[in-house]
Amino acid sequence: MRNMQNVRFLYAFRFFHNLIPAYVIERLFWEQRGMSIPLVVLTEIIYALTVILLEVPSGIAADKFGRKRMMVVAGFFGCCEFLILVFAAKFWHFAAAVFVAGIGRAASSGAETALLYDSLLVCGEEHKFEKCLGRLNAWDFTAAIIAALSGSVMASLYGFELNYWVSVGGMLVSLAFSFMLVEPERKSLERSKVEAETEEPLAFWQYVTASLRFFRKQPDVSLMVLAGMVVGASVNYIDEFWQLYVNRLGVPVVFFGVFSAGI
Numbered sequence: 197m198r199n200m201q202n203v204r205f206l207y208a209f210r211f212f213h214n215l216i217p218a219y220v221i222e223r224l225f226w227e228q229r230g231m232s233i234p235l236v237v238l239t240e241i242i243y244a245l246t247v248i249l250l251e252v253p254s255g256i257a258a259d260k261f262g263r264k265r266m267m268v269v270a271g272f273f274g275c276c277e278f279l280i281l282v283f284a285a286k287f288w289h290f291a292a293a294v295f296v297a298g299i300g301r302a303a304s305s306g307a308e309t310a311l312l313y314d315s316l317l318v319c320g321e322e323h324k325f326e327k328c329l330g331r332l333n334a335w336d337f338t339a340a341i342i343a344a345l346s347g348s349v350m351a352s353l354y355g356f357e358l359n360y361w362v363s364v365g366g367m368l369v370s371l372a373f374s375f376m377l378v379e380p381e382r383k384s385l386e387r388s389k390v391e392a393e394t395e396e397p398l399a400f401w402q403y404v405t406a407s408l409r410f411f412r413k414q415p416d417v418s419l420m421v422l423a424g425m426v427v428g429a430s431v432n433y434i435d436e437f438w439q440l441y442v443n444r445l446g447v448p449v450v451f452f453g454v455f456s457a458g459i
Contacts, residue, residue, distance in 0.1 A: 200315065200319050200321070201376075201378075202311065202312070202315035202377055202378060202380065203312065203315055203316070203328055205373050205374075205376045205377050206308065206311065206312055206315075206332060206377070207331065207332060207335045208335075208369075208370075208373045209267065209271070209308075209373040209374055209377075210308070210332050210335050210336050210339070210370075211335040211336070211338065211339045211370075212339070212366045212367070212369040212370035212373065213270075213271070213274060213339075213366070213367065213370040214335075214336050214339040214340050214343070215339040215342065215343050215363075215366040215369075216278075216340075216343050216363045216366055216367075217343045217344070217346055217347025217350060217351075217359040217362050217363060218278065218281070218347065218359045218360045218362075218363040219340075219343065219344070219347070219363075219456070220343065220344045220347040220348050220351070220359070220439075220452050220453055220456045221347065221348070221351045221359055221439065221449060221452060222439065223236070223436075223439040223440050224356065224439055224440070224443060224449070225281075225356040225357075225359075226290065227440070228356060229284055229290075230285070230286075230287075231287070231290055233437065233440070235287055235290070236436075236437075237433075238287075238291075239287075239290050239291055239293075240294070240436070242291055242294050242295060242298070243294040243295070243297060243298045243301075244298075245298075246294070246295055246297075246298025246299060246301075246302070247298045247301050247302050247305070250298065250299060250302035250303075251302055251305060252403050252404060252407075253302075254266065254302040254303050254305060254306075255305075255306055257303075258306065258307045258310065262379045263307040263308075263310050263311040263314070263379065264374070264377045264378065264379045265379075266303045266304065266307040267303075267304060267307055267308060267311065267374040267377060268374045268375060269299070269300065269303040270300045270301070270303040270307075270308075270374070271300075271367065271370050271371030271373075271374040272300075272371060273296045273297065273299050273300030273303065274297070274300050274367040274370065274371070275364060275367040275371055277294075277296050277297040277300065277367075278293075278360055278363045278364045278367055279364055280292055280293040280296065281293045281360055282357065282360045282361060282364065308332075309329065311377065311380070312325065312328060312329065313325050314380045314381075315380045316328065317380070318380045318381055340456075340457075341456075341457045343363075343366075344452070344453040344456035344457045345453035345456075345457055346453070347359050347362075347452075347453060348449055348450055348451065348452040348453030348454075348456070349450055349453065350362070351449050351450075351452070352448065352449045352450035435459060438455065438459065439452065442455055
């Protein structure tokens with residue numbers, strides 16, 4: 197029963213983790229605090245490098261210490277990110293915020309879906325995984341749309357900073373739900389005591405070399421990944437600065453939520 201509660205707690209975690217009204221005016225807020233477009237791009241690079249460098253270590257940590265703990269880490273660093281941004285006034289403040297955001301992103305990457313699957317597996321409901329994953333994403337989009345629509349109204353009435361305080365509140369609620377999660381037994385990974393005692397844990401470099409070996413042997417996969425990266429990066433940077441484009445066209449902030457929800 198507690199493992200099935202995990203599913204509901206994960207829905208709540210995802211909802212409040214994405215109930216971030218700050219996103220709808222993020223670029224305007226950063227510009228207001230002195231961040232030019234080249235500086236924003238630099239912080240994006242810092243964020244991307246942080247996630248890339250921590251993807252494998254975070255996966256190892258999730259296997260070793262548990263997925264719940266990684267979700268708690270993600271929630272904690274989400275709170276830190278927006279608390280830093282509320283008071284950010286210099287480039288290194290924003291750099292610190294995206295750095296901790298990268299840590300949180302890497303911590304939850306894979307851990308969330310693994311926790312969902314293992315929770316269903318323990319209860320014999322693993323056949324519902326795709327359905328539950330779809331609902332998880334639905335809560336994600338619902339929260340994002342609500343945050344965008346309400347955030348644009350709040351920003352137009354009370355200024356940009358309030359959106360960040362509300363976002364801190366959303367992150368705190370998601371952190372609270374991460375503590376309510378339970379670590380399910382991973383039946384698919386159960387091993388006998390003899391195996392556990394005799395099998396040595398893989399070293400970090402073995403994870404990396406195994407990944408590189410896979411891509412070396414699968415050139416078509418490498419090409420598809422590269423194409424996805426190029427196209428994704430191009431589209432991402434159009435999306436990243438849409439607030440500045442719309443603002444330059446003279447569109448009032450109160451309508452930003454409609455644009456964001458549409459995107």
